[in-house]
Amino acid sequence: MATMEQVAKIANVSVATVSRVLNNPNSVSPDTRQRVQDVIKKLNYEPNLLGRSLRKTETNLILVLLHAIDNPFFSKIIRGIENIAHIYNYDVIVANNYGDRQLGEHYVDFLRSRLVDGVILLSSEFTAEELDRLTANYPVVQTIEYNPDSNAPAITIDYYQASCELMEHLISLGKHNIAFLNANDRPIISTDEKFRAYIDTLNKYQLPIITKSTEIATFGYFTAKDKTNELLKNHPTIDAIFACSDMLACGAIDACLANQLKVPEDVAVVGFDNIAYSEIFKPSITTISHNSFNLGLKSMEVMLQLINGEKLTNHHLILPHKLYIRQSTKQ
């Protein structure tokens, strides 16, 4: 591979001039510029980013750390991030940590080892102390999930308010025996907020609390189906289910149907996230949509502020959400 020095030698200029042609072409006379560019093309020269980054102590790389890439709405968030990033000449790379905290720390070390300029966390394994220590030294923003005990910047939606809307919707349909179905494999703030809204709304209307507490379990359609079967056996009076995600709602609905219960007549079901399937599923699923693309845009905007050393006014940015009423609650 050609280096700058080789280009310089053949073009009969110094390396500084080659560097200028690359980074500030106008500071070089047209003919030397042309000569250098010709040699660059001939040698197929490509600047070594490691050398450049080492020198400039910046890489123009943003790392997005997430649980696993198969979560459908991550995709749109990342598009939002990239959209802003590309404008400002940053590249976006993604890494999975599968909820593994050690692996998460390993990737976050990319910051300490100067391989990336900033990290956007769509993952949430870190303790408040870790986050605070990290954000004190490096540009880090949390998106969607966040640690409520940390001051680290976060872009998210109002999960409590959104969940209240779902609960009010169910109650407005005359549903009084509402169960709560969660299946997060670790404690996450969104589930806490959803559950808080569940409890508060039931108390507000003095309705029975069927689900007393959340539990840690694995995500997924089949788990949700099993749990709902159990639920229906233990609480035959259930007439609605608040599922923490659309995929769980799918499982819950299929369990109801398998038990000869009509959805939504006998049991209404709501989900969360508005994934593509929620519109395709039969029945289609009432759910909350966050504007993922905007979440991504905002996250990268805040990231740029951090990189540029600007002081943030709001550490928590709450973006709007939207309720979609579909067949799973209303035919």
Added chain:
Amino acid sequence: MATMEQVAKIANVSVATVSRVLNNPNSVSPDTRQRVQDVIKKLNYEPNLLGRSLRKTETNLILVLLHAIDNPFFSKIIRGIENIAHIYNYDVIVANNYGDRQLGEHYVDFLRSRLVDGVILLSSEFTAEELDRLTANYPVVQTIEYNPDSNAPAITIDYYQASCELMEHLISLGKHNIAFLNANDRPIISTDEKFRAYIDTLNKYQLPIITKSTEIATFGYFTAKDKTNELLKNHPTIDAIFACSDMLACGAIDACLANQLKVPEDVAVVGFDNIAYSEIFKPSITTISHNSFNLGLKSMEVMLQLINGEKLTNHHLILPHKLYIRQSTKQ
């Protein structure tokens, strides 16, 4: 941030010794080693990967380039890749190029600019010339999709054979008027092979060819639904549909149902890829599954061979697939 030099100064050793403590601890006497490690801990020192990589001309980073991360089976492939990568001390990062060739080239420049040691392409925008030029100089492997005109290494399944199995299955059910439904937004080898199998099998049984050619279009459920509506209008005798992906199959099935056609009695539908949803959809979808995790494992194994300069015996590695028969063809 602490540098090696600061550690060296405080520990009263040379930078060389600090480096040794990090990379080859046994070559340092126990007490100096201990002293250095204490300072490292105290200063919270983290080696700068840019300096190290620049010096060693290797980064231990593998880039996976893909169309968009929301394709469900990409996730499993990446897990396979990571599985092998982590054993050999490589990290895996992911970038999306959304089928944009220019963006793809930009990311592939990470190789030329020495930011990554290898690239695994789950994307397929490159011409044979580009690929050949690239593979001549850098470790590159294609997974799933590949350019048939290039010698670049590829790990994939036998799309032709798999598609023949689907076709034979439909025909064994007595279906004779089979349409082909594709919706790839660019020419890809998998679609070519599927279509070739479609045509060959129809010819083998002297059945009518309803779909004469493939067309470039955008992926997706709704597109598939629209196209199927059209198809049913133009060819009322259709009794089966070969959809190039499970998501398309969903759209096709819903279009049939909306036209009062029973699936599979009136129209049988097959998909491809065995995404999670194909089992949940009503009716569940007959499809082909490739073992994505294994595809990932193999891809990374080949990548390591390339990095280590080993000569490959097979440039195209074909892994087994599996036919899943479900309700969309057989109740």
Added chain:
DNA sequence: ATGAAAGCGCTAACAG
């Protein structure tokens, strides 16, 4: 076992 020194490829003063 340890240190001195060269150099990976680049950018940015500084000088002219």
Added chain:
DNA sequence: CTGTTAGCGCTTTCAT
């Protein structure tokens, strides 16, 4: 407008 030079942080000979 261009060249010289220092140095980003690290690893690795080559001495001792």
